[in-house]
Amino acid sequence: MSTYSKAHICQCLTRLSTVRRNSPVTISGARRKNGQQFVQGVLALAQGLTELGLRSGHVVAIAAFNSDEYLEWLLAVAFVGGIVAPLNYRWSFQEVKSAILAVKPVMLVSDESCSRWYSELDDDSEFPFLRWRVFVGSNSLDSMKLPNSLATETIRSQTIRDLDLNFTWAPDGAAIVCFTSGTTGRPKGAVISHSALIVQSLAKVAIVGYREDDVYLHLAPLCHIGGLSSALAMLMVGACHVLISKFEATAAVDAIEKHSVTSFITVPTIMVDLISSITMKENWRGKHSVKKILNGGGSLPPELIGLVANFFPQARLLSAYGMTETSSSLTFMALHDPTVAEISRQSQGPEGVCVGMPAPHVELRVHRDGRILTRGPHVMLGYWDQYTAPQRLEPTDEIWLDTGDAGSLDDSGNLWLVGRINDRIKTGGENVHPAEIEAVLLQHPGVIGAVVVGIPDARLAELVVGCIQLRESWEWSDSGCCVAEDESRQVLCSETLTKYCRAKNLTG
Structure with missing residues (x-):
């Protein structure tokens, strides 16, 4: 297969370096970077990683708050054919240890959010595969004295020899290994390909309507597939990313007002906190800039939808249903649209909860016992232990991914979600x-x-x-x-x- 027909998440760099060359692409604290600066940062880091010894198929774990550097690390590792394994900074050390022992990264990239892990990680006998520890942020290296410790800026190559975007792929086109939320036990690492992430990005661009002129506020952590997939969609269109380290309602509301944010994603808890914070403001100045809101991770009650419509009167509000194993969203449904007098929807009924229609690339099927199945380019390559097995089963056209959820499809093609199969x-x-x-x-x-x-x-x-x-x-x-x-x-x-x-x- 010729490489010119293969998908790669770094293909967004061409657009960023040309169409967005002099326009802001990331705003992270006091740092602002235009397209040219952002792309050069990715290329310099990628070249430095190559010189350090990172190779195709190597796993790099990232455990950090949201930042522009997180995005650069994601793309730089992928650029040289590495596989990114995002770790949740909220995890206990035992959870982190389990994930690290599972995927065996050669490098761990972290910031001050994970300082409580450092002393535990200083055991080469337990993690012999971990060759480098890299710290993100200017003060991290000064406070941490671990062997083989590096700072991001010491890795970046000062002179970029080749500006051509000649990126590399990991085996089978793997891009990330993203850990599930663990609803059925210990989190498992889902291996997701470049193709799956590109297809998911295109779905969000088409359905949510992400555009080059969007100002996107990162409210979801980049260690979760929802935050990661929306970030990649926004990189694809060339939008401007506003990054706050982690969600805090007051900081998020201030960012919306300060940067005239046009789009963000939420889960119900985040939405409730946002509305509560906005309600306490005497003069809410962000109501007219926000145009697109995508909610996942659970349904929004009608009363909350009404409040969203009131505080974001120009925004189109959509909900999405999906999972890590399917690269994020499978279905989408409009909850509020200011351009439509009244949306005809059945959000709840005797058959469960309506979660909308499948995205154009998604094939869904409901088994006779009620299990929701899916297949297509959006589905993971497999769990990490399957991906790395010496003898893997070759996929066939008849393999469907079992979502673990139960539901039904109505005559209009809407999916009705009843619950988890194991929760019956x-x-x-x-x-x-x-x-x-x-x-x-x-x-x-x-x-x-x-x-x-x-x-x-x-x-x-x-x-x-x-x-x-x-x-x-x-x-x-x-x-x-x-x-x-x-x-x-x-x-x-x-x-x-x-x-x-x-x-x-x-x-x-």
Whole structure:
């Protein structure tokens, strides 16, 4: 296969060095870099890594806060054919140790966020494969005295011999090994190819509408596939990146106002904190600049969607459903669009939660037992232990990735998510999905939070139990009174909620 037909995430460098040559590409604290400066920084680092001895297929682990240097490291390692393994700076040392022993990086790049790990890592007998430790940030090297320690600037080549973008690939075109969130146990390293990341970027460009004139605020950590994939999409179009080290609501709101941010991604927790911080401001000056918001990691309740529409009146709000193993988003759904009078959507219903339609490159299938399957160029090459196995199974056209989720596809092609296959509650011989009941409970005006679990029961095997969080204006009654008996009070009881669920076609 000729290399001119192969995808590579560093192909964005050509556009950045020409179309965005003199325009800002990264704003990280007090540092601003235009396209030319950013690309030269990547090339200088890539050349320095080559001179140091980094080769195709070598793994470089990165554990750091978000910064412009993180983006440069990501691209520089990929440029020379290395594989980046982002590590979560929030992890305990035992979690980090497990990941490092799994992928065996030759280099660890970190900043002050991970200083608590350093003394533990100073054991060459336990990590003999770790040849270099590199610190990001001007003061890191002064405070850390570990063997084989380097600073980013000491690695960068002072003279770039070859400015041609002649990048290299790792075996099978692997670009990153990204660790899953671990919903079914210990996090596993998903090996994701350059092609998968490019396809995901194109999906976000097409559906969310990322453009060259966007100012993108990094709210999600780059160690997660959501933050990483959106960053690559923005690099592809040549947008400007505004980076704050980690999410803090006040800092994020200030950045939106200061830099006229046009786009960002969130999860429900981040969105709640953002809205709360904005509400406390006397004069909110960022309401008209934001045009695109992509939410993942869970659905947004209608009340929160309304608040987003109020505080970001020019923004198109979309939700996405996906996972690490599929390079991020599988489906997208519009939640609010200021250019459309009313969006016709069914966010919740008797079949679970609607998460929208598959992206154009995504093929979805629902197995007869309800498992959601997918295949296509967006799917990972495999988990790390499969990728590095001496004898790997060759993929065939009939292999589908099991997402581990259960759901259904309606006649319009929308995917309805019921919950995790392994989360099903077996009660009285019937399978019950907690997420389906939670979705119905959250539709009640008095409920803002709901969790459904199964507890052991001698007769039913498992008893379905719901835990709810009431809105401030509502109260709970154990005596069985309901709203209908006293219209002046907003009261909930178990009998009321049971009737409500039955009215929504839930039995039991």
